[in-house]
Amino acid sequence: MMNPKILVIGGTGTIGSSVCDLLLAEQANFTALVRNEEKAQSFHARGLKTVFGDLSDLNSLKKAMEGIDKLFLLSVTSPEIPLLHGNAAKAAKASGLKHIVKISVRGASVDANFNIGRFHGNAEKEIREIGIPYTFLQPHSFLQNLFFDKQSIQEQNAIFASMGDGKIPMIDTRDIAAVAVRCLLGKGHEGKSYVLTGPKAISNHDIVAELSKALGREIKYIAQTPEESYKAMMSWGMPEWLVDDMTNLNRDYAANKAIEVSPDVEMILGRKPISLEDFVKDFADRFK
Secondary structure: OOOOEEEEEOOOOHHHHHHHHHHHHOOOEEEEEEOOHHHHHHHHOOOOEEEEOOOOOHHHHHHHOOOOOEEEEOOOOOOOHHHHHHHHHHHHHHHOOOEEEEEOOOOOOOOOOOHHHHHHHHHHHHHHHHOOOEEEEEEOOEHHHHHHHHHHHHHHOEEEEOOOOOOEOOEOHHHHHHHHHHHHHOOOOOOEEEEEOOOOOEOHHHHHHHHHHHHOOOOEEEEOOHHHHHHHHHHOOOOHHHHHHHHHHHHHHHOOOOOOOOOHHHHHHOOOOOOHHHHHHHHHHHHO
């Protein structure tokens, strides 16, 4: 398949917009699915083609996938993931599509011990059962999630979390996008699940040390109890299922139960994943 026709679902978010940029740089033949005219205009301003459709509308997906060879699949994290991604798989099957590259999550399984893991685990199961060649990308926690700490960094010179001294190999979303594009344009990735991590496990102590260096002032890590963290997240209006997940995952992270570094990013990209140091240098202005 010399120049496959690709449909990008989820092209407006952090990972998806990077996927579109990289596909554009590769002069790939791709179209972005959009739900409304406003979203379409933002893509058209970047010189991208769009097609209308909605993950909750199976017929619109079938129409959008006519003549498409490969699908990049990403949606907002929600309990609807199994239904929405299942719709995408059904439409892909009906359209004769050859390959789905789906963004999932580390630890995805139908019996995962956290909600997001089960949402993606059930979606993966449905895609497998429908029988379309797939590649599941299962990233660890994103370095870009540190942007949510921007306000406390700016106003209190601190980040707050209930991870104790635990370490995890956080990944830059730019690496996730780069891997996705290699899987869409390259060969031999069908039937594979890749766990995507950064180059080494890091703690919140490492993170504040790098932020302090980049910002020229001391940033502290304030360790919270799980109960304090839970109350804070609920006060922000986060859905309870997500607060439960973050609380339970942070307990695992504090106990170093998710510390393993995967070789998959380096194997696919032929280089080391982006480090915490480079991430902080690249985005220091976001925290100032």
